[in-house]
Amino acid sequence: MTGRHGGAGVRARLHRRLGRGDLTAVPEVRHALRDLLGKWPDPDKGAAADAVDVAELLASELVTNALIHTEHGAVVTATVEDSRLHVEVQDFMAGLPVSDAPNAGLGTSGRGLILVERLADAWGVRTAHGVGKVIWFELHAGVA
Numbered sequence: 001m002t003g004r005h006g007g008a009g010v011r012a013r014l015h016r017r018l019g020r021g022d023l024t025a026v027p028e029v030r031h032a033l034r035d036l037l038g039k040w041p042d043p044d045k046g047a048a049a050d051a052v053d054v055a056e057l058l059a060s061e062l063v064t065n066a067l068i069h070t071e072h073g074a075v076v077t078a079t080v081e082d083s084r085l086h087v088e089v090q091d092f093m094a095g096l097p098v099s100d101a102p103n104a105g106l107g108t109s110g111r112g113l114i115l116v117e118r119l120a121d122a123w124g125v126r127t128a129h130g131v132g133k134v135i136w137f138e139l140h141a142g143v144a
Contacts, residue, residue, distance in 0.1 A: 012036050014078040021067055029063050029076055030056045036078055037085065051139060054119050055085055058137050061112035062089040065097065070132075083141035092132040097125060 014036045018025040037052045059076065066074035072092035079086045097113055116123050120137035128134050 011082075012080040014076070016076050018063065018067060018074045018076060020071060020073040022073070023064070023067055025067065026060055026063050030060055033059050033078055033087075036080060048141075051085075051141065055087065055139055058116050058120060058139075059087050059089070061115055062087070062135050062137070065089075065112050066091040066135075069093070069097075072132075085139045085141075086136065087138075088134050088136040090128050090132055090134045092128075092130075094131065095133075097133075097135060 014032050016025070016029060016032065018029070033056055034052055037055060059078070063074060063076055066089050070091040070093040074092075075088075075090045077088045077090075116135075116137050121140045123135075123137040125133055125135050
């Protein structure tokens with residue numbers, strides 16, 4: 001098999017199942033993603049610091065949303081392939097995410113999907129096999 005998420009160009013992969021409401025998983029995913037990105041885009045050079053920061057931020061937002069707004073945990077998968085990082089967060093709840101305008105003032109709610117929309121090179125939502133949905137984003141080397 002070659003191509004997206006499983007072929008000859010795949011350099012590294014992260015796959016973690018996260019327990020329901022386990023917000024300690026958020027920094028663990030960030031650290032694992034930072035380690036993974038040491039191999040992207042060039043294993044000898046690693047990713048640019050800005051790309052790593054953006055990847056960590058977006059993954060943190062999606063993982064946090066899945067753990068706060070669903071009742072059955074989540075699965076996060078990140079794949080480094082050629083010049084692309086692809087991150088997916090699957091939850092097990094029906095219904096599509098809603099991108100709300102951030103709360104006025106100092107509130108932090110409502111910013112996650114807006115950040116993904118603005119900072120990712122590509123992103124989307126699809127129904128998962130079985131129950132739930134997958135929210136994904138991609139970053140391309142040198143673009144973030």
